[in-house]
Amino acid sequence: xxxxxxxxxxxxILDKEVNGKSLVYFDNAATTQKPKAVINRxxxxxxxxxxxxxxxxxxxxxxxxxxxDEARSCVAKFINAESDNEIIFVRGATEAIxxxxxxxxxxxxxxxxxxxVTEMEHHANIVPWQLIANKTGAKVIPIAITDDGxxxxxxxxxxxxxxxxxxxxxxxxxxxxxxxxAKEMIHKLxxxxxxxxxxxxxxxxxxAVNVQELGCDFYVFSSHKLxxxxxxxxxxxxxxxxxxxxxxxxxxxxIEVVSFEGTTFREPPERFEAGTPNxxxxxxxxxxxxxxxxxxxxxxxxxxxSLLNYATEKLSSIPSLKIIGKAKRKVPVLSxxxxxAHPHDVATILDSKGIAVRAGHHCAQPLMKRLGVSATxxxxxxxxxxxxxxxxxxxxxxxxxxxxxx
Ligand SMILES: Cc1ncc(COP(=O)(O)O)c(C=O)c1O
Numbered sequence: 001x002x003x004x005x006x007x008x009x010x011x012x013i014l015d016k017e018v019n020g021k022s023l024v025y026f027d028n029a030a031t032t033q034k035p036k037a038v039i040n041r042x043x044x045x046x047x048x049x050x051x052x053x054x055x056x057x058x059x060x061x062x063x064x065x066x067x068x069d070e071a072r073s074c075v076a077k078f079i080n081a082e083s084d085n086e087i088i089f090v091r092g093a094t095e096a097i098x099x100x101x102x103x104x105x106x107x108x109x110x111x112x113x114x115x116x117v118t119e120m121e122h123h124a125n126i127v128p129w130q131l132i133a134n135k136t137g138a139k140v141i142p143i144a145i146t147d148d149g150x151x152x153x154x155x156x157x158x159x160x161x162x163x164x165x166x167x168x169x170x171x172x173x174x175x176x177x178x179x180x181x182a183k184e185m186i187h188k189l190x191x192x193x194x195x196x197x198x199x200x201x202x203x204x205x206x207x208a209v210n211v212q213e214l215g216c217d218f219y220v221f222s223s224h225k226l227x228x229x230x231x232x233x234x235x236x237x238x239x240x241x242x243x244x245x246x247x248x249x250x251x252x253x254x255i256e257v258v259s260f261e262g263t264t265f266r267e268p269p270e271r272f273e274a275g276t277p278n279x280x281x282x283x284x285x286x287x288x289x290x291x292x293x294x295x296x297x298x299x300x301x302x303x304x305x306s307l308l309n310y311a312t313e314k315l316s317s318i319p320s321l322k323i324i325g326k327a328k329r330k331v332p333v334l335s336x337x338x339x340x341a342h343p344h345d346v347a348t349i350l351d352s353k354g355i356a357v358r359a360g361h362h363c364a365q366p367l368m369k370r371l372g373v374s375a376t377x378x379x380x381x382x383x384x385x386x387x388x389x390x391x392x393x394x395x396x397x398x399x400x401x402x403x404x405x406x
Contacts, residue, residue, distance in 0.1 A: 011034070024393065092223075101129055109133070110136060122364055190215055253275065333381070347359035
């Protein structure tokens with residue numbers, strides 16, 4: 001196992017100074033930092049290997065095609081998909097959900113049908129369903145959460161009925177850090193033949209994901225939250241569903257034959273990858289996956305759970321601070337409010353001390369409403385964070401408390 005210093009030395013940005021202070025990066029739920037291996041791999045691809053894929057018979061194009069296909073195989077193994085053809089490369093989790101809502105949802109849904117989500121969804125897993133509901137006459141039904149920020153499983157069971165045609169919910173909450181009992185929920189939904197999409201945007205950077213064990217029909221995530229490049233993401237879909245879904249976008253590479261009389265389409269995954277994809281993004285994502293695989297999930301989870309426990313203990317001891325989200329199973333995300341200081345003021349003061357956190361509604365306005373807050377400050381950690389960075393956060397928050405007279 002690599003030691004803390006080695007891990008940190010592999011992320012060049014962590015050496016940076018911000019506002020004259022060493023950077024403390026606690027905004028990992030927004031995006032993760034990139035290891036040198038990923039940066040170098042993308043740089044090398046662009047300087048030595050760049051070509052468009054699939055269409056060329058020349059050396060560079062064939063090699064770029066091979067690299068792109070290998071990235072797909074790597075992702076399939078990473079989440080234990082049954083085959084590479086179940087992996088569609090997209091721009092990110094948002095695009096993946098829009099693809100499923102439009103291609104799968106549009107054919108599936110009808111007037112009066114219900115799409116189950118939860119009160120803790122990111123807007124990316126609410127708005128695409130609302131848009132398709134508006135077109136089809138279906139309704140989006142939220143499952144309640146508890147005050148601790150866990151899914152209310154009684155409400156979950158009560159909301160399933162004969163009108164439920166689709167369920168889409170978050171694996172790990174971006175605003176609260178809650179790890180949902182996805183496997184058990186999926187099992188219940190599948191026993192009623194309800195298709196399930198799991199939003200794994202916040203899960204993939206913290207824990208191993210096994211889509212076959214989870215039993216979901218679709219799983220989505222973004223590469224940039226997994227130490228890879230942005231503008232790159234993954235839609236996993238069960239092959240028997242993908243093969244029946246119509247294209248989401250039309251263009252080059254997704255067709256068999258085009259004529260003005262009509263066009264036929266390729267099988268998945270190509271059917272859903274119209275146009276030139278993010279080739280360097282795929283190559284970079286593969287490198288990011290290699291990086292976390294080498295570090296090992298057991299090691300990552302061990303580091304992160306001790307960071308979470310330490311930070312929870314420290315922040316709980318500040319009298320004016322209230323932690324929002326106290327689920328039993330969490331990734332290292334701490335959302336909080338302070339008695340007198342607005343979350344934006346807290347984040348601005350922390351920034352002056354070199355500490356990067358996020359403040360706002362975290363693209364989860366219905367969740368904020370449910371919890372009775374307009375915004376929170378969120379410190380989200382990753383395996384490259386350190387205990388003394390939490391001490392710096394604690395000190396800085398005590399300073400905020402003091403100047404706001406709490
Ligand atoms: C839970 C969750 N779902 C979906 C998304 C959307 O991801 P992206 O903006 O990378 O498409 C995010 C981003 O923060 C998220 O946290």
